[in-house]
Amino acid sequence: MTFIPILAYHKIQKTFDFSVTYITPRKFEAQLKYLVDLGYESISLHDYISKKNIYGKKVIFTFDDAYASVFEYAFPLLTKYNFKASIFVITQFVGKPNRWDYNFLKKGLGHCNWQQINTLASKGWEVGSHTVSHPNLKALSDSQVRYEVNTSKSILEDKLQKPINIISYPFGKYNERVLEKVKEAGYLCGCTLGYNYPHDQNFPYAIFRRGVYLAEPFKLFQLKLQNSRLSHLDDVKQKFITFCSQGSILLRYFKSI
Ligand SMILES: [Zn+2]
Numbered sequence: 001m002t003f004i005p006i007l008a009y010h011k012i013q014k015t016f017d018f019s020v021t022y023i024t025p026r027k028f029e030a031q032l033k034y035l036v037d038l039g040y041e042s043i044s045l046h047d048y049i050s051k052k053n054i055y056g057k058k059v060i061f062t063f064d065d066a067y068a069s070v071f072e073y074a075f076p077l078l079t080k081y082n083f084k085a086s087i088f089v090i091t092q093f094v095g096k097p098n099r100w101d102y103n104f105l106k107k108g109l110g111h112c113n114w115q116q117i118n119t120l121a122s123k124g125w126e127v128g129s130h131t132v133s134h135p136n137l138k139a140l141s142d143s144q145v146r147y148e149v150n151t152s153k154s155i156l157e158d159k160l161q162k163p164i165n166i167i168s169y170p171f172g173k174y175n176e177r178v179l180e181k182v183k184e185a186g187y188l189c190g191c192t193l194g195y196n197y198p199h200d201q202n203f204p205y206a207i208f209r210r211g212v213y214l215a216e217p218f219k220l221f222q223l224k225l226q227n228s229r230l231s232h233l234d235d236v237k238q239k240f241i242t243f244c245s246q247g248s249i250l251l252r253y254f255k256s257i
Contacts, residue, residue: 003227004048006060008168008193008209012073020241023214025073031212031221032081035059040225042083044126045166049189049204059225061085062191062209064130064168066094066117068110075120087112087120088130088168088191091155114159121160128166129153129187136171137178145181153185167191172209179205194238211238 011022040057047053048060061078063070066089078085095113112120121127129152131137137145149167156164165188169178172193182190182205189204193211210224223231 002055002058004043004054004058004060005225006045006048006062006191006207006209007224008062008064008191008211009070009074010064010211011067011069012077013067013069014073020213020215021211022069023212025077027214028074029077030218032077032083034218034221035083035225036081042078042085044084045086045128045189045191045207046126048207059083062168063087064170065090065134066112066130068112068116071112071116071120075123075125079123084124084126086126086128086166087117088128088166089117089152089156090130090132090134090170091152092133118160121162126166127156127160127164128168128191129156129164130168131170134170136173137169138173138175142177142181145178146185149182149185149187153187165189174206194235194241208235210234211241213241 009023009028011017011019012025012028013022014024038057040059041053042061043053043058045060045062061083063074063085066087070087074085090111093111094117095111097110117127129149131148132152132155133148135144135148137148140148153164153167165186167182167187167189168191172191174182174190174192179190187205189207191207191209193209212221212224220234223234225231
């Protein structure tokens with residue numbers, strides 16, 4: 001099997017914010033154009049784990065948090081270039097503003113509502129869980145983990161009227177205990193961020209993805225599509241970002257006291 005890059009995006013927006021997790025629609029379109037010119041086609045995570053449509057140049061687009069900007073900008077652009085994506089929804093925040101990303105200018109950024117998520121699903125996008133409330137699952141008790149993974153799954157299944165069996169771990173964080181609960185809940189795969197244990201990309205409950213961020217030069221995006229020694233340096237950086245992503249929670253904490 002040739003290497004299939006699995007890209008992780010968050011917000012696609014024109015407006016500036018202090019988080020590192022957004023890119024502009026213009027930059028996003030340049031990436032899509034580049035992929036089309038090279039002959040890339042998108043596949044789903046379901047394809048990936050069942051080894052369907054995996055030959056040739058394939059790429060997987062994923063979006064964590066289900067921001068409204070994904071519906072507004074990413075969806076039309078991906079459609080324009082004939083790509084589909086997977087979106088991971090935090091059920092408690094559907095149709096509501098974001099409360100965990102510290103933002104100096106705005107109170108919070110909107111999330112897709114159920115109608116938008118349903119539209120994406122009807123257009124062939126894969127929908128998965130990103131838990132109920134976006135906690136660090138590693139820090140929760142067994143029953144809290146069970147609540148986050150099971151309840152988000154059943155809410156999504158109820159709202160979309162289809163089985164939901166993919167999950168993305170908030171902040172990319174998980175451990176053996178979390179994986180166990182995710183398997184028990186009936187998920188077929190789980191996505192993390194950055195290169196992580198176990199390093200085996202055939203292990204479906206810790207699929208590593210490469211985050212795409214605003215400040216990165218185009219050359220780095222090109223590297224993310226490869227399985228070279230140099231591109232693994234980017235994975236080390238991703239690991240660092242994942243580690244620091246709890247920083248926004250700390251800021252929130254200091255703001256609240
Ligand atoms: Zn998230």
